[in-house]
Amino acid sequence: MTDQLRPDISGLTPDALEAWVTERGEPAYRARQIADAVWNDGGVTDAEAMRTLPAGLRTAVGGSFRLDTVGDTELRLADSGQTEKALHRLDDGALIESVLMHYPARAGSRERHTLCISSQAGCAVGCPFCATGELGFGRDLEVAEIVDQARQAQRRLGADGKRLTNIVFMGMGEPLLNLDRVLESVEALNDPRRFGLGARHITVSTSGVVPGIRRLTALGPQFTLAVSLHAGRDALRDVLVPLNRRWPVAEVVDAARDHGRSTGRRISYEVTMIGGVNDTPEDAQAIVDLLRGDHAHVNLIPMNPVAHTPWQASPMPVIEAFAATLREAGIGTTIRRNRGQEVGAACGQLAAERAGEPPAPAVARRRQRLEVASAAALRGDRSDEPVPAGVLGAAGE
Numbered sequence: 001m002t003d004q005l006r007p008d009i010s011g012l013t014p015d016a017l018e019a020w021v022t023e024r025g026e027p028a029y030r031a032r033q034i035a036d037a038v039w040n041d042g043g044v045t046d047a048e049a050m051r052t053l054p055a056g057l058r059t060a061v062g063g064s065f066r067l068d069t070v071g072d073t074e075l076r077l078a079d080s081g082q083t084e085k086a087l088h089r090l091d092d093g094a095l096i097e098s099v100l101m102h103y104p105a106r107a108g109s110r111e112r113h114t115l116c117i118s119s120q121a122g123c124a125v126g127c128p129f130c131a132t133g134e135l136g137f138g139r140d141l142e143v144a145e146i147v148d149q150a151r152q153a154q155r156r157l158g159a160d161g162k163r164l165t166n167i168v169f170m171g172m173g174e175p176l177l178n179l180d181r182v183l184e185s186v187e188a189l190n191d192p193r194r195f196g197l198g199a200r201h202i203t204v205s206t207s208g209v210v211p212g213i214r215r216l217t218a219l220g221p222q223f224t225l226a227v228s229l230h231a232g233r234d235a236l237r238d239v240l241v242p243l244n245r246r247w248p249v250a251e252v253v254d255a256a257r258d259h260g261r262s263t264g265r266r267i268s269y270e271v272t273m274i275g276g277v278n279d280t281p282e283d284a285q286a287i288v289d290l291l292r293g294d295h296a297h298v299n300l301i302p303m304n305p306v307a308h309t310p311w312q313a314s315p316m317p318v319i320e321a322f323a324a325t326l327r328e329a330g331i332g333t334t335i336r337r338n339r340g341q342e343v344g345a346a347c348g349q350l351a352a353e354r355a356g357e358p359p360a361p362a363v364a365r366r367r368q369r370l371e372v373a374s375a376a377a378l379r380g381d382r383s384d385e386p387v388p389a390g391v392l393g394a395a396g397e
């Protein structure tokens with residue numbers, strides 16, 4: 001039997017595992033022992049290491065299931081070892097990335113270990129400042145491929161006696177366009193019988209898939225929602241987040257507000273700061289108009305330089321002035337430092353590097369198109385380009 005045909009053990013629900021165990025005539029407590037071996041401290045990747053099981057059952061587990069989907073991983077360290085970037089090669093050759101970031105304890109906050117994980121290989125949304133967006137859509141990840149990124153990081157941390165404290169869906173892909181599998185994954189990561197991380201410590205970041213936000217809210221637990229806002233004006237957001245042509249920014253903020261109300265959680269908004277594009281006083285005011293009075297927090301992130309855009313990060317004084325406008329309106333705002341730039345830790349950069357350089361004329365055309373589109377947006381003209389192919393079907397509408 002080839003590996004692809006064996007189900008992935010970390011993609012199974014506890015009920016499915018118990019059914020497998022009892023079908024074999026084994027007592028139900030064996031399912032608990034298997035789950036412990038899969039999940040405790042990141043778990044094992046070889047059935048022979050499941051020492052609590054009798055030899056026959058170990059062999060059956062190994063023959064029936066695949067125990068790891070991200071075994072082929074290349075690690076790169078940055079920020080003096082505080083950032084660990086993992087490039088995972090999946091079974092079919094698809095490349096995805098996860099990034100583990102260590103934050104030392106500071107006055108008022110404990111030490112944190114945050115893992116940024118991918119939900120898709122590539123992304124259909126096509127935000128022009130994002131390396132993953134430029135790669136285009138590859139495929140949706142399976143539940144096991146998503147949660148195995150977390151199991152692997154926990155094994156590395158566990159070797160030093162540490163625990164993963166936060167998981168953010170801010171790697172490659174638009175999580176809410178791989179909705180069913182992402183919802184199953186957050187349940188597995190949250191379930192005390194499986195990964196066991198508190199819902200508040202799991203953040204799903206979205207570029208604004210409104211029906212997906214509503215389904216996440218309907219799940220119930222207090223998962224944290226982060227919305228990639230980037231612009232408060234539709235004309236500009238149409239260019240920076242092409243999904244905006246389907247779900248305009250006011251609808252996205254409405255859905256996020258409802259999530260905040262129903263979970264009691266503060267909503268995070270991310271704004272990638274692009275010099276001369278979305279960092280003007282009018283842009284700050286547009287965000288104030290959208291969010292005033294909400295239980296919201298805004299993170300301003302200087303754009304990580306990616307290869308094929310005409311753009312750069314906004315200068316720090318401009319970002320500070322932008323932050324001041326938001327704060328004066330009572331909106332909590334922080335400026336976030338980029339992590340791991342020297343290893344290309346902006347989402348999708350390593351995979352893009354491996355994909356190779358596109359032909360020079362295509363790059364030049366892309367740069368020119370973006371310059372024209374952002375200049376038109378700054379004048380307030382809305383783009384009439386269609387919504388990116390593949391996005392609507394994937395949203396399951």
Ligand code: SAH
Pocket residue numbers: 129130131169170171172173174175205206207227228270272301302303304305306346347
């Ligand atoms: N697709 C989801 C989650 C993955 S992207 C989303 O868009 O929210 C995670 C975050 O990285 C997003 O806020 C995205 O805007 C940001 N990002 C992408 N490329 C970036 C770059 N070059 N510089 C800074 N932030 C970037």
Ligand code: SF4
Pocket residue numbers: 123124125126127130131132133134171172173174207228347
């Ligand atoms: Fe996709 Fe998010 Fe990148 Fe946009 S920023 S292209 S939604 S991964």
